[in-house]
Amino acid sequence: MHLGPSARRQVLAVIWLVILSGVLWIALGWYLDADDYTDPLRSWRHRVLVLHGVVAYVLLWIAGRLYSLHQQGNWRAQRNRASGLTLSVALVLLAGSGLTLYYPPHEDWRDAFSMLHQVLGVALVLLVPLHVWLARKDRQRRRVNQ
């Protein structure tokens, strides 16, 4: 159930890379001229999105690999449930809405799914540190009570 130091580093590095690449894509959009197709920023933005898609796959693989020990194990042990569940639901919704960006059920809905994906994505900026902080607090409390 306990994440070892290297597993913790790996999960956090990948999660922050997904968040950073998503936020960078949004930020580059503010400086992009929508009518100028020669703007080099456009191809950089595309590369950032490719990176995002690739690391998002890696994140899903890592989250799946953690599932039985970390999510299920800690859930059964009733540890850090609220933030763990919120983070897990957010990741599932991000994966689902990410998929609709590749295959929109209807072209008119793409912008709405994109907005949902971006709002959930930016929410991870708070959710991830919150989950880690609550985990540390819980660990300290247990150590004091031992």
Ligand code: HEM
């Ligand atoms: C129901 C779902 C979840 C529960 C109940 C849960 C519970 C916990 C608990 C109890 C800890 C502290 C473990 C310890 O003392 O070492 C922890 C830490 C952590 N969790 Fe989760 N978690 C859940 C989902 C997730 C997900 C989906 C991720 C990301 C993919 C994640 C990432 C982490 C990380 C990186 C830490 C390390 C924090 C640290 O040790 O400093 N968790 N979680």
Ligand code: HEM
């Ligand atoms: C489990 C986590 C995530 C998965 C599986 C995921 C997956 C995806 C996928 C598949 C795409 C479409 C890529 C393309 O069109 O080439 C995408 C786009 C995007 N993602 Fe994520 N993503 C995740 C988390 C995040 C996070 C944390 C953010 C942070 C803000 C974010 C922001 C974005 C943005 C801004 C786009 C472009 C939206 C658009 O094209 O309209 N994503 N994501």
